[in-house]
Amino acid sequence: MDIKVLGALAVTENGVSIAPTAPKPRQVLALLALHADRVVPVSALIEELWGVTPPRSARTTLQTYVLQLRELIAVALDGERGGAHAQGARRTAKEVLVTMPGGYLLASGGGASDIRLFERLAGMGYRAMDAGDFPGAARQLREALTLWSGTAFADVQVGEQLETEIKRLEESRLCALDQRIEADLRLxxxxxxxxxxxxxxxxxxxxxxxxxxxxxxxxxxxxxxxxxxxxxxxxxxxxxxxxxxxxxxxxxxxxxxxxxxxxxxxxxxxxxxxxxxxx
Incomplete structure (x- = not known):
């Protein structure tokens, strides 16, 4: 699974998009993708969708959104061919979007994530700055910043959870930008x-x-x-x-x-x- 959130949301499985167009299921996928391979509590998902005053049907409605996402995942998985998958080891939709005690987990299967790549490259850039390697720092930080194509989750309707994460990500981007400019000035x-x-x-x-x-x-x-x-x-x-x-x-x-x-x-x-x- 490939995940991109540093701009418009793009989540693909087997090269096929699993991002729904409906706003609330898209919000659910966005929060799960942000925390890929980690459990997102049901309470966090409900707060993201409805704030502090959710409807009585919130849990049932959330389950419906999860089912809709699994349907999209299943379609993407049906196109897999070759290798271990053809020998019966192909993942199911429930193994990609996993129900866990108290929440849900989106299993990336070791796929690419622009957030993780950004954090890795930025970290390398900061370490290069600390070591006085300004050409290396400028190069690594510039590469990290090219992963951004706009505001994070630019095409997602956001609630409190995602809004907080967007602010955090923007601060991370500004820090990387500040240090990249600093390295360029040093050069x-x-x-x-x-x-x-x-x-x-x-x-x-x-x-x-x-x-x-x-x-x-x-x-x-x-x-x-x-x-x-x-x-x-x-x-x-x-x-x-x-x-x-x-x-x-x-x-x-x-x-x-x-x-x-x-x-x-x-x-x-x-x-x-x-x-x-x-x-």
């Missing part, structure tokens, strides 16, 4: 980053690390005035929307840009980063 790719960072700071108007990286890239590109303007825009947004001043690290960066210090404090994401241009 002197400041000019190449300007267009991307211009979009990002407009999308994430209170994200201090991205703004710090934007300031650094502008300064290194000989655009000191624009770097100071970027700081002032961020400060105005933080004060207006959150009642906060920029962090101490970002204030140090601003002072360093202002005085053109050769060894200023770094961006929030890299305390030892230097402003000095590597061009």
């Amino acid at each position: 002197g790719r400041h000019r190449e980053l300007l267009a991307e960072l211009t979009v990002l700071v407009n999308r994430y108007r209170t994200h201090e690390s991205l703004h710090g990286q934007f300031m650094l890239a502008l300064y290194r590109s000989g655009r000191r005035g624009e770097a100071l303007e970027a700081y002032q825009r961020l400060r105005a947004t933080l004060v207006r929307d959150l009642g906060l001043e920029p962090s101490a690290a970002l204030q140090r960066l601003q002072r360093s840009v202002l005085t053109a210090s050769p060894e200023p404090a770094g961006t929030p994401g890299a305390a030892k980063e230097r402003l000095v241009s590597t061009s």
Whole structure:
């Protein structure tokens, strides 16, 4: 089974989609796919579908959705040919979507999962950063980020459970993005980053690390005035929307840009980063 959730939901068994079009069965599959090979409690599925005030028929209706999913799985399994499956070892729909004590489990059978691949690649990137291998970090993190084709579960109607998971996944993506940009800055790719960072700071108007990286890239590109303007825009947004001043690290960066210090404090994401241009 192949599972993709970092964008539109796509779950295939034997190359055949098992994703229903009806909203609520699709929600059930989405939550099961997210936690593939782990038991998802019935209570979590009910909360996802109906919130804290489920109907009396919630469990029965959930069982109906599970049956609908198994029907789709059975159709996909019927197309399997060759190998061990042809010799009588082919999985059944109940062995793919398994009823467990207190919940259900979607058995991936060792198939691909974009979430698991993203986490593995991002982890390799973080370890490369810690080891000072900035080319390796940039490469691994860039590969991890290419797995995203949009917002997680972009075409799924979501309840509380999936909404929380989407926020968690988005935070993981932002962390990987932050570290990939940090690695690129360490490699002197400041000019190449300007267009991307211009979009990002407009999308994430209170994200201090991205703004710090934007300031650094502008300064290194000989655009000191624009770097100071970027700081002032961020400060105005933080004060207006959150009642906060920029962090101490970002204030140090601003002072360093202002005085053109050769060894200023770094961006929030890299305390030892230097402003000095590597061009």
